[in-house]
Amino acid sequence: MSIQNIDIIHHSHTDFGFTDHPLYARRLQKEYVGQGLKLAMEDPDFYWTAETALPAADWWESAAECDRDLLITALRTGKMDICGMAFNTTAFHTPEEWNRILKWLPRELTERWRPSSIMQNDVNGMPRAALTRALDQGMNALWIGPNTYNALPPCATPSAFYWEMPDGRRMFVWLNSGYCDGYFLFNENWRIGPVPAASDLRYRLPGPGDIWKADEESVLSAHKRCVETIKLLEGNSGENMEQSRDGFTQNKIYGGYPYERLLVSVTNNYRIDNDPPFGPIADFVRKWRELGLKPEIRMTTATEAMRCLEEENKDKIPVKKGEWVDWWANGTVSAPVELAAGKKAAVNLKAVEMLAKNRLEKGQNAGEQDNVGMSKKLCADYQDALEQLCMFHEHTYGSWQSVASPFSVDTRMMTAEKNIFAYRALALSENLTADYLRDRKITGEVCLINPNKYPVSTWIRFPYHCLRGTYCGVEDLRSHKKYPFIMEEGPSNFKRPEAESHLSRENVSKTFSDCVPGQIGRFWADNLKPFEEREYRLISGEEDIACKQVAGPPLEIELDHRHWPTRVCREGAVVVEGEFGSFLSCRPKGFAPRWVLKDIFLEDDERQRARMREQALEIITAKAEDAVITEDNEYTVTYRQEFSHPSLEWGLRELILYKQENRASLNIKFNRKPSFDPEVFYLAFQSPVHTIPVFCNADLPYLPGAGQLPGSCMDYYATDGFAWYEQDGHSWLWNGRDTSLTALGKPHVSERVSKMPEHPERLLSMIFDNTWDTNFVCNSYGIMEFCYEVLADGGFQTDELPDVVQTVNKEPILIINK
Template sequence: MKPVACLILKKSFWVVVCLCLGIAVGRAAGTAAPEHVRELDLVHFSHTDYGFTDHPAVCRDLYVRYLDIALDAIQATRNYPQDARFRWTAETTVPVNDWWQQATPARRRQFLQAVRDGQLEVTALPFNNTPFLNRRQWEVMLDWLPEDLLRQFKPQTAVQNDVNGFPRAGAKVLLDRGVRYLFTGINSDSGGPPLPRLTAFWWKQPDGRRMLVWISLSYGDGFFFFESEEWRRGPLPLAADGRYRPPRAGDILKTDEASLRKAHAQCLQRIRQFEAAGYRHPVLLISMTSMWRYDNDPPFPPLSDFVAAWNKLGLEPRLRLTTATEAMRNLERVAGPHAPEYEGEWTDWWANGTACAPREVAASRLAKRNLIAAESPLWGPLDAATRRRIKELWQDLCLFDEHTWGSGMSVGQPYSLDAQGQWNEKARLAWRPMALSEWLLGQRARTRLGSMSEGLWLANPTEMPFTGWATLITSCLRQETHTIVDPETGRRMALYYEPGPLWGRPQSDKDLSYEDVSATFPDRSPNRFARFWVENLQPNSVKKFLFSREKTIEESAGGVEPTFTADAQGWPQTAIWPGMTKPLFTAGLGDVLAVKVRGFAPRWVSQDIWNITDPVKKQELQNEKLEFTTAQAAGPATVQNGPHTLLFVQRIEHPRLKWGTRRLELWKNEPRARLTVRFNRISSFDPELLCVISPLPCDGVLPRLSSGGMGFTPFQDQLPGSCRDYFAV
């Protein structure tokens, strides 16, 4: 019996040994260094939203405090090992400027010393942007900080986080200023990056210059290299909410050995996923935010202790706290020689968010035109005070085109005090510049023309000649006037009077148009506006005209007129001018189409459609869940056949509109048309897309568009993987 027992013991012994060896082998394999990655470069910053988590004014106050926290952490870790010394990257320059204006001289010296020591970096852009900045705004974007500070900061890197695109107009201005790198941490929602994440590529510009771009993970995803679960709670607590706080030492990224080894296992798992997908560089660049709200979060100073403890334990890959530019230089060293090169406009899906505020966008665009006109040399040199005011207004308009469009609950609770308060502050960045730019332009014109001889002075403060209508409100006329006279040539232009609004009680239904839903003041009072035709007014010029009581009958210039076809209701379908082989537009111009999402919780249904990658399945779900309704003509179009233009006006009806009007004006002496569609949409919480159709007879020839003043041809001149569903212009 004993030998049997002995045999059993021997088997048991070998079983135990094998199990122990299995555990040991498994642990060794699990903790082995990655195959390729030998160093993790950690870039620590806060993702800057002007709003979303808090009111924009609160956000700006927070960021001033955050720079103080970062500076204190830099001072406290100067004696740490080099790779563990606290480093902070200011993602945007607006907070830096805010901080600098409030800082004491001693604090400013500490800040500049931290920059020189490489522990604090100020990147190149004031904020993460939408693609609606024009050429002048891009100049302002790179001139946000005082010039003497820019010389000391010497920014080398621009950061565009969250947004899934970046205009070439911005890349050009950055390269002009010596900025060579673009770091992106793109949000996965509604589009995502154009290329696989953790990709470095050279972005070639039309002039041949190149910028190194890093497609990183989402801007805060570095946290999940070391932690498997989120620490933040919410959904999105306000900074003022005392029930929540930012993480502290011991909450996340703990430094005891057991926690470090657990974090190491998580890190290796993530790295191996990327290596299996093809990542081959010895350096991996990732960014980290705090875990309070993910956005608009403070620095996390204990990160230095975590890095120091990790490296002291000899874990691989080695961690290095660094700044964005230092990390990009390191990346260029290992990836630059083999990085692919791409060119084209980088269009983005998030551009559609700007369409949620058509009135405010219209106000901002009017303000931009006013400011460009006010800066015209036509009015004479600008004094220092006016230059400061103009820059202030341009900065407001730039901030309006910043990527944050309201509270995190702006869709779910649009009428909450937080959502309304945040939107009020955002909208102010359009309305205030509109009013002040109009006032500024008026003052510039008065200063230039106020001492001129009596008459009507017409100015063209743009870089292009002007041909079209000049409009007056008739209350400015002090005498009966029927004709405008050019004293230089003797040419006489008839004044055409039109109805318009007037204070007072309406006397009959003829005083009110169908658009006047308030029915308070007449909007069809006769002879409220007068307009006359201007021909080829030269750029940056003024011209004097005289008033005349005599009536004038104008004739068509040169007898040139377009030939047009119309539908049964008289709305134009095509128009062609002499010498043209194809019409300027085709049937459907000015049609209004509404797209409604059917189903329970329709916003989530639209997200379901968005997330489908298979084109066949996407089309099937679109057919099932989307309802398309086109507006119908409410009656025949009216036609005004004048000496200079043909004007078609038609009322339209749609179940989603209180009223709608479309106007199409065709120039007679040149192939030119102006389409204006006005409507009063019935408010609804349901997601809805309203489209104005403008079909062109391209026949394979694509239109040329502009982004920030830089032209591109959609579908052809774009980065691979960038948005092709719609384009910002």
């Protein structure tokens, strides 16, 4: 037996939800920091690690000064540890969110003590963008305990490696075999039945003698179990042994463990998640030591354990590179409307930040009270919105019974609390932008502001009744070019409908008209430069608004048999080629279909797994109707097409082709029928540049396949929402504004892809997935909308892409003062 030492790291796994309402779970976690501190200072063998920083920040804010001093003493002497990430995360954070998440501890605390490590548990991926920022903050070690429920670790667990970042810096990684693996190393499973809420008085916390029994017989029995499990860790046998998978999360035990020191993670076994420190573990450790058992065990902190393992094995630890793509990213798209709201909030926050910094750089912020171009009040509002957005992407979506009991109060209240973070972030970001611009006192009858680093030309829409008068267009006060208003149907609120034609099919309540002519106006904004504030004059109906038509090179458009464009070229640049927004779904057949998917995923034999997929999965492509041209003018031509699918009440897609740019926009809207059956929705696109795309996560680019950690998820990719194809002087930038999950080639539901598919130029935007079986949303339904843009041969460089995409996502801001 080569393992000589076992380090036990005791912590509480942080879920803001799952077991209890998120507000109460946060309160519990705050209390656990104080409890862990008390136990650590009273018992010489007890050590406690705060898995995440947010509970420690909450505790610090309300703690007495003497208790704060005690915490600093515990941290400096190694009796306690606070890991530096605010909470366990998903893969959808923006760079601004990551910056906030890694600086969550109060300044007064970090001035006296700084975290040097991160702990992430119950997640199945980790963006490098987060770790580069962690390294900037002096955090150089990552403890990560993947939950392999419907997921796979990138390599055998437990193991250690150096993870090399794009800039050459390295993060030491301890890849744990689960966040409660230490309990099952010594004990059989104690938790049985459902997950009790903390308020449920029918269940009680375990006490001395329930778990971690410290009498001689129990410790000797635990030793026997430990030795048998170590044989499995070091060898390659044990297929028929109970310990070949742990007792709760069923994480597989791999062989070949090479080190003399083993690190394990221990939570309380009451509910596993959101549970308090368990002091009697120290009694177990003392009895083990008293009996002289081998290997030696001790309680310690995550930082100290990783430091020791790294120091002892520096020459043996392999180096790995690449993005660690998250398996559990698919859960978030079970709530596509909320995900889209969060993405829009992030775009708004980025825009107002860029506007403020641009004015600051130009010295136009006289009277501002800070160094970021915003007043103290607006800075506080910005941070509030950013924190709400961060919390939306915390890894716990809802109750453990969200799918099993979707109508339960527990499910409803946790889902509501989770979703409110996205909606709060959106509302706060919109009002932040308005407040910032009101403070600026923008003048002019009409003003358009481009809050981005790249120029933009687009249609500007507005409710016509916001004008206090009758006008037919605007005049650009710089160029003196006039742009007429084009009138569209729109809502007429608080009025009784006068005709059936005044009610769209989206108007499901049939209360107020939403298709009344002349309610929406729009005009063309031509080449708004970066950060430009362009003023216009409103034109009354008596003025001549005729303007010179600008003829550009004609679009070359090929149509399919339903008159939908399948190839669009402009001056040799291919904008559209093949599929462009085809709707398809993948769903399992059979009894208890989520178990069908799980059985497929757990099948290790690749050929058998392929046979199971072929028999059990059904792919259905939507049926398209004839497309029609709804508008053809100087600037754009618009195609509209209805489509039908068994899972939808109706579907509609609208394609806008730009006549003066190598650009196309696609808007897809559909109404999903209520259904709790698992299925995945995709929109398929074909890149005219036939190569593997570059993806980005938090502005850090990576190449799927070759550019990711071997063994990480290739069934789909968590991204910033865009893909970049470039080869032989041609490029194609595809961007999805409302979602961030993408597959390549074909649907890969439960496939466990291990190599790049044959046709990576086929891109599948994964817009909905309710196949998850525990704590995500079981039945999102109703009207959903998704918007896409493509730019061909734009001449961009890879490092420019985040700002180009921000420009595409954030339309010019319209201010009307008359």
